[in-house]
Amino acid sequence: MPPTDAPAIRVLVADDEHLVRAGIRLVLSNAVDIEIVAEAADGREAVELARRHHVDVALLDIRMPRLDGLAAAEQIAAAVPRTAVLMLTTFSDGENVSRALRAGAAGFLLKDTPPTELIQGVRAAAEGNAIVSPQITRRLLDQYLEGETARTQACERTSALTDRERAVLARVGTGLSNGEIAQELVVSEGTVKAYVSRILAKLGCENRVQAALLARDAGIRPEGRDVRPPEGDDVPTPRRQDVREREHQDVREPGPP
Structure with a gap:
């Protein structure tokens, strides 16, 4: 007292x-x-x-x-x-x-x-x-452990993705459409669609929502809205190549899943 x-x-x-x-x-x-x-x-x-x-x-x-x-x-x-x-x-x-x-x-x-x-x-x-309170402490610990498990599994599943695929997945995770992703990465919408299909197949996801959740768990997110494609990428920007040449390159770039 x-x-x-x-x-x-x-x-x-x-x-x-x-x-x-x-x-x-x-x-x-x-x-x-x-x-x-x-x-x-x-x-x-x-x-x-x-x-x-x-x-x-x-x-x-x-x-x-x-x-x-x-x-x-x-x-x-x-x-x-x-x-x-x-x-x-x-x-x-x-x-x-x-x-x-x-x-x-x-x-x-x-x-x-x-x-x-x-x-x-x-x-x-x-x-x-x-x-x-003890109940909340236990809940926090449980959520932390669940989060760590989900993060580890997500990182393992996404480890086989290329840099470009990770860049696309990062933007899928933020809810961007194929057209918006194409604008950010300076590629055609068809290229993005091909990448998304390839990513879903690699990750074993049935749809974009599942892929977005996996991106979140793995901590894959874009560095910024003005992020350029990863260095060494062979997709040219409009400043260096004309649109026709770029579109031709985009169509053949993804390759078979």
């Missing part, structure tokens, strides 16, 4: 559901060293109240109207750096956890966290410590 003469931890609770806020208030009222000084029903109100009251800890729901909890966490961290932000949610997906932590959140707790753990989490955040 913290010393009773210590200043109370000033807390802001933000959730668009009144019953949830009431439940959190009831739980935290059992701790003599914690005081709820403000409640918000949306993200914008949470940011405003955090600035006004200079709270020690802000408990934010992820999904709120007007401004979601993740965006609110970013704004609170920028406007009131001394305020520790704890995210409360029913979701434990890795993307939201990562974004919340990058935004400066001190921790991430599920809404079904036991009352004692919620109180301990508020105290830990007020002391400057990071807190992540």
Whole structure:
């Protein structure tokens, strides 16, 4: 039990559901060293109240109207750096956890966290410590391991691609059409179509969506929208060859799959 003469931890609770806020208030009222000084029903109100009251800890729901909890966490961290932000949610997906932590959140707790753990989490955040519920930690580890496996497999499957095929696959992964890829790589649309067919066959993919997902897992992405074809490539640019010569070269370039 913290010393009773210590200043109370000033807390802001933000959730668009009144019953949830009431439940959190009831739980935290059992701790003599914690005081709820403000409640918000949306993200914008949470940011405003955090600035006004200079709270020690802000408990934010992820999904709120007007401004979601993740965006609110970013704004609170920028406007009131001394305020520790704890995210409360029913979701434990890795993307939201990562974004919340990058935004400066001190921790991430599920809404079904036991009352004692919620109180301990508020105290830990007020002391400057990071807190992540065990369920979320396990989920993050599982996702990390799954991601590593998917990345390894994707890299193995794409290792046989040529530099040009990787350049085309990188742009398929960003959702570009054959015509858009042709413009970026300065080749004909027919050439791109031939490359895509060849890539699908090599990777064992049934369609572009599967190829795009594989490109993402393998970390294959274009360096920029103005990227030229890889050095040593024999597809000429309009500055050096006329269109007729280039088109002739493009048609014969891919070869049989």
